[in-house]
Amino acid sequence: MIETTAAAPPAESVTDFARDVRRDLALTPKQLQSKYLYNGLGSCLFEAICRLPWYRITRAEGRLLARWSDQMVAGLSDPLTLVELGCGSGEKIAVLAESLRSHRRISVHLIDISPTALELSERTLGRLEHISVMGHRATYEDGLRRAASERGSAATMLVLFLGSNIGNFDPPAAHDFLTEIRRALRPGDALLLGADLIKPAADLIVAYDDPLGVTAAFNKNLLLRLNRELLADFDLSAFDHRAVWNAAESRVEMHLVSRRAQNVSIPRAGCTVEFAPGEAIWTESSYKYTPEEIVARGQQAGFRSRQQWIESDARFSLTLFIAE
Ligand code: AVJ
Numbered sequence: 489m490i491e492t493t494a495a496a497p498p499a500e501s502v503t504d505f506a507r508d509v510r511r512d513l514a515l516t517p518k519q520l521q522s523k524y525l526y527n528g529l530g531s532c533l534f535e536a537i538c539r540l541p542w543y544r545i546t547r548a549e550g551r552l553l554a555r556w557s558d559q560m561v562a563g564l565s566d567p568l569t570l571v572e573l574g575c576g577s578g579e580k581i582a583v584l585a586e587s588l589r590s591h592r593r594i595s596v597h598l599i600d601i602s603p604t605a606l607e608l609s610e611r612t613l614g615r616l617e618h619i620s621v622m623g624h625r626a627t628y629e630d631g632l633r634r635a636a637s638e639r640g641s642a643a644t645m646l647v648l649f650l651g652s653n654i655g656n657f658d659p660p661a662a663h664d665f666l667t668e669i670r671r672a673l674r675p676g677d678a679l680l681l682g683a684d685l686i687k688p689a690a691d692l693i694v695a696y697d698d699p700l701g702v703t704a705a706f707n708k709n710l711l712l713r714l715n716r717e718l719l720a721d722f723d724l725s726a727f728d729h730r731a732v733w734n735a736a737e738s739r740v741e742m743h744l745v746s747r748r749a750q751n752v753s754i755p756r757a758g759c760t761v762e763f764a765p766g767e768a769i770w771t772e773s774s775y776k777y778t779p780e781e782i783v784a785r786g787q788q789a790g791f792r793s794r795q796q797w798i799e800s801d802a803r804f805s806l807t808l809f810i811a812e
Contacts, residue, residue, distance in 0.1 A: 502756065506718055510757040513769070518761070520710055522656050522742075522772035523601065527713050531604045533706040535577060540702060542694045545652055548802035549682050553580055556797050557587040560808055563794065564644050564678055567593040571635045572648040573628045575600050578609025580650050585619050594619045597638070599631030629668060636672040645673055650682035652804070655739075655775040662775070666789035673811040679791060685803040686776045689733045696731035696740050696774070704729030707742050707771055718756035726750060730768065739775045743768040782807050 505524065512519040526534065538546035553560075561568070561584070568588065572581045575598040588594055596619050598609050606623040613621045622638075624631040632647070639645055647669055654662055669679055696703055707729045711722040730743040746763035753760045777785075782805060783793045791809035798805050 502717060506757040509714065509718060509754065510759050513754075513757075513759065513761050518767070518769045520769055520771050524713065525706060525710055525772065526602045526605070527709070528602070528604050530706060530709050530713070531576075531602045533702060533709060535608075536702050537698070537706060538576075540698050540700065542698045543703075544695065544802035545682075545684055545804055548799040548804035549650060549806065550580065550583065552797045552799050552804070552806050553583045556806075557584050559795070560584070560680060560806075561588060561646065564646055565676075567595075567640065567643050569595050569597065569635070569639045569643045569645045570648065571597045571599065571632065571645060572609075572650070573599050573632065574605075574649070574651065574653045575609040576605055576651065578605075578612035581609070581648060582612050582616065584648070585613065585616055589618055595639075595643075596621045597631070597635035598623045599626055599628060599635065601625065601627060628665070632669065632672045645677040647673065647677070647679045649679065650806075652682055652684040652774065654681060654683055655777075656773065657775070658773065659775070662785060663788060666785060666791075670790040670811055675811050677811045678794075679786070679809040679811070681782065681786065681807045681809060683777050683782050683805050683807070684774070685798070685805055686738060686778060687803040689735070692733045692740050692776065693731055696742060697729065701729075703731070703742075707744055710771055711744065714754060718754050720752060720754040720757075722752050723750070737773075737775075738777070739773045741770060742772040742774075743770050777805075779805055779807075 508521055537543050570581060575581060581596060596613060598606060600606050603625055606625055610621055610623055624634050657665055708724050708727060711724055711727060714720040715722050726747050727744045728747060730745050732741050734741055745766060745768045748765050750763050751760055779796055779798060786793055786809040790812055792812055794808045794810050796805060796807045
């Protein structure tokens with residue numbers, strides 16, 4: 489059974505987008521929020537990234553889920569409510585739902601800002617008979633609140649925050665977000681957190697600046713989106729994609745670098761932006777962690793860690809936390 493909250497308002501309106509763009513391009517250095525990378529085309533490009541040999545997060549996580557999912561849910565009592573924050577194509581939660589066939593009733597809540605991602609996920613999960621699925625087109629925070637308000641009083645909730653999506657938050661925001669997840673849960677509920685680990689710089693760079701140029705297209709699509717939605721006049725060929733490993737901050741950064749001095753007007757954001765040659769827009773941070781750091785983050789937010797699984801080839805981790 490599939491249901492979508494059809495009357496849900498758009499997760500972000502053009503005016504919010506315009507306001508954020510105007511504010512963040514006035515910062516030094518210029519910035520744009522990474523959540524805006526995921527429009528229809530952006531979500532498809534991200535799916536393509538996940539299939540690239542150099543971007544190993546998705547496959548490493550899939551291997552861990554396929555191998556250990558029984559163990560992951562073993563201590564959680566029926567009935568189970570699964571909530572996935574940022575469901576992407578829905579393949580991960582499908583793997584988990586498969587291994588939950590013995591549980592009589594499972595409801596699944598999918599939360600994503602992208603309608604494309606929700607459609608894909610609902611199609612993936614629609615094939616499974618033993619679960620009911622509800623999609624929420626919403627921000628993580630709103631979606632989590634909606635899912636929590638709809639759970640039965642007897643249900644155990646397992647929140648999935650996978651794919652190293654946590655890596656897009658800077659440390660204070662990651663803390664706030666984990667605390668917010670904890671607040672939506674009751675003692676005994678669980679959080680399964682996927683987080684990418686620190687690895688050699690060359691491996692990190694090639695994952696975010698791939699030889700096929702898919703990540704470059706993913707990044708530049710943000711400028712295309714500004715052109716289409718805010719009527720901007722970015723010349724896409726006048727910007728280069730750049731990925732850097734910032735070891736001091738433990739993050740990979742994506743930038744869009746202006747090849748030359750240029751002015752860009754963004755009518756719907758009510759501004760004109762001036763670029764010096766080599767000046768960049770910072771579009772994303774992907775933080776990388778040590779296994780211990782992840783455990784500590786969860787503890788600081790009111791969880792205890794029950795178990796951690798590490799994929800040692802790609803250096804990727806899944807950690808199961810229990811709300812205290
Ligand atoms: C979906 C945020 C986990 O940071 O690795 C992939 C997005 N950016 N390639 C990540 C992304 C460039 C991805 N997350």
